[in-house]
Amino acid sequence: MKIVLAYSGGLDTSVVVKWLKETYGAEIITYAADVGQEEELKGLSAKARKTGASKHYTLNLVEEFARDYIYPMIRANTIYEGQYYLGTSIARPLIAKAQVEIARKEGADTVAHGATGKGNDQCRFELTYMALAPDLTIMAPWKMDNYRAEFPGRAEMIAYCKKHKIPVEASAKKPYSMDRNLLHISYEAGILEDPWFDPTTEENKGMFKLSVAPEDAPDKPEYVELDFEKGDCVRVNGKKLTPGKVLKTLNALGGKHGVGRVDIVENRFVGMKSRGVYETPGGTILMHGHRQVEALTMDRDVMHLRDELMPKYAKLIYNGFWFAPEREALQAFIDESQKFVTGTVRLKLYKGNVTTCGTKSKYSLYDENIASMEGVQSWYNQNDATGFIRLNGLRLRARYMGQGGPKQ
Numbered sequence: 001m002k003i004v005l006a007y008s009g010g011l012d013t014s015v016v017v018k019w020l021k022e023t024y025g026a027e028i029i030t031y032a033a034d035v036g037q038e039e040e041l042k043g044l045s046a047k048a049r050k051t052g053a054s055k056h057y058t059l060n061l062v063e064e065f066a067r068d069y070i071y072p073m074i075r076a077n078t079i080y081e082g083q084y085y086l087g088t089s090i091a092r093p094l095i096a097k098a099q100v101e102i103a104r105k106e107g108a109d110t111v112a113h114g115a116t117g118k119g120n121d122q123c124r125f126e127l128t129y130m131a132l133a134p135d136l137t138i139m140a141p142w143k144m145d146n147y148r149a150e151f152p153g154r155a156e157m158i159a160y161c162k163k164h165k166i167p168v169e170a171s172a173k174k175p176y177s178m179d180r181n182l183l184h185i186s187y188e189a190g191i192l193e194d195p196w197f198d199p200t201t202e203e204n205k206g207m208f209k210l211s212v213a214p215e216d217a218p219d220k221p222e223y224v225e226l227d228f229e230k231g232d233c234v235r236v237n238g239k240k241l242t243p244g245k246v247l248k249t250l251n252a253l254g255g256k257h258g259v260g261r262v263d264i265v266e267n268r269f270v271g272m273k274s275r276g277v278y279e280t281p282g283g284t285i286l287m288h289g290h291r292q293v294e295a296l297t298m299d300r301d302v303m304h305l306r307d308e309l310m311p312k313y314a315k316l317i318y319n320g321f322w323f324a325p326e327r328e329a330l331q332a333f334i335d336e337s338q339k340f341v342t343g344t345v346r347l348k349l350y351k352g353n354v355t356t357c358g359t360k361s362k363y364s365l366y367d368e369n370i371a372s373m374e375g376v377q378s379w380y381n382q383n384d385a386t387g388f389i390r391l392n393g394l395r396l397r398a399r400y401m402g403q404g405g406p407k408q
Contacts, residue, residue: 001026002108003139006099006125007056008032009044011168011177012114014051015157016141018164020112021052023146031057031102033095035065036182036247051166055106059098062182066243069094070183070283073317075231075341076306076334077291080314083264085280085287087184092124093322100133112139120269124320131323154190176207182247184260184280185210195265195275210251210279214258214352221350223357224253226289228345231338233286247282254281257349269319288354289345297340297363306337 003020007013007030021028030048034041045056069090080086096111103111111129115121117140126138141147151157161168176190187207191197199207227235234240236249254260260281265273294303309330316327343361347354369378399405 001110002029002106003027003110003112004029004031004099004103004106004108005053005112006031006033006095006114007044007048007053008037008114008179009040009047009168010114011154011157011161012116012142014047014166014168015151015160016112016114017048017053018051018166019141019147019150019160020139026110028053029055029057029102029106029108031059031099033091033098034058034060034062035091035094036062036244037180040180047167051164057102061094061098063242063244065091065094065182066247069322070247071232071243072331072335074233074283074286074290075338076310076313076330077287077294078310078314078317079287080318081264081266083262084266084276084278084318085184085262085283086314086317087181087278087280087283088179088186089120089124089318089320090183090322091181092121092320093128096125096128097132097323100129100136103133103136108136110137110139112141115140115142117143118268118270118272119274120318120320123269124322127320128323178209180209182244182251183283184278187277188274192275192277199263199277200261207277208261208279211255211261211281212258214261217256217258217351221348222253222257223346223348224250224285225344225346226286227343228290228293229342231290231294231335231341233289246286250282250285252282253349254285254354255279258352259349259354260284261352285347285349285354288356289347290341292345292347292356292359293343293361294341296343296359296366297361298337299365302337306334309333 001024003026005013005017005020005028007017009032017028017030020026030053032041032044041058044058048056073086073090078086099111113122113125115125122140122143126140129136129138151160158168176187176192179186187199192199199205200213205213225237226233232243233246236246241249260283261279263277265275268274313327313330313334316324321327340363342363343359345356346358348357367378370380
């Protein structure tokens, strides 16, 4: 058996790589996707080999992640359940896709991951494996009885790592899990499983890595200009940047001003509710700016239709169906809707807030002559509104005369 394991070097996969090798005598090839974790990737190769891996891959996928996954999602203004920017969700299909490619290259017959049987990531990984390589065997230790018998919880895993001298950041003093990439950091489990627990207090706020608390942000606001072309941000303050560098730049700006923190209880695909704390500074700025340029350039009914479809699109990403045909069909419509979403937005960052301070576009649908309340002549005839309203009110009048109208 040759297994390619999606490996982060965190608590779960640090245990899994050694356990799989010892339990099944399999050859383990570990693989880490660089999707913007930065310092978290240091030393992974040596750590994986020391733990039992025969080979390790670390692939730089940052630009591909930003260009082919984050940006298409931003075009739809995608938010799950009104708050979650899908930072973890959108990374998993890319990570799993590259894992399948390594399995093919290495002649492996099995792919494995360290996601639990209660979470969403198991769905995202495994649905991607099934979409791209249905012939590969999938191994998920958290869903195996013998694994759970040995590791019923995080305490046993931490003890296992200590016994085998495997360095991990998790400890009894920091009993929660983290997942970081270019778009966000998520925190969950452990002490965060109590939705009444407040991680923003002076005692606990050291948990956050990407942003300062809004109350600790600078007392002076900072302005940033974003240039969009066909729905994608291409410049920050006039400087042309790649998608990955746009996110990195906005992460630094947003984090400095306390932008992008959310604390939510969300509905997992498997049916349970879970509490997650997220930092998405750059994504929050990017999404806000994109929406403002759309407001100026996008046709009303196209925008409303896209907004009606967005929750479905967000749900598909959250549940792991990035490579499903319905997501691809929705993406085609979303991308078509962005043809004229080109322009510049000026934003103010201050104490956790993002405020619009101006938008402009050569494709603007806003006509000051039409919108003005002053006596400006235009091709809009206010008298036309009388017939427009009478026709729209026809069914309401008919209801009143035939059925007595609404209850009052």
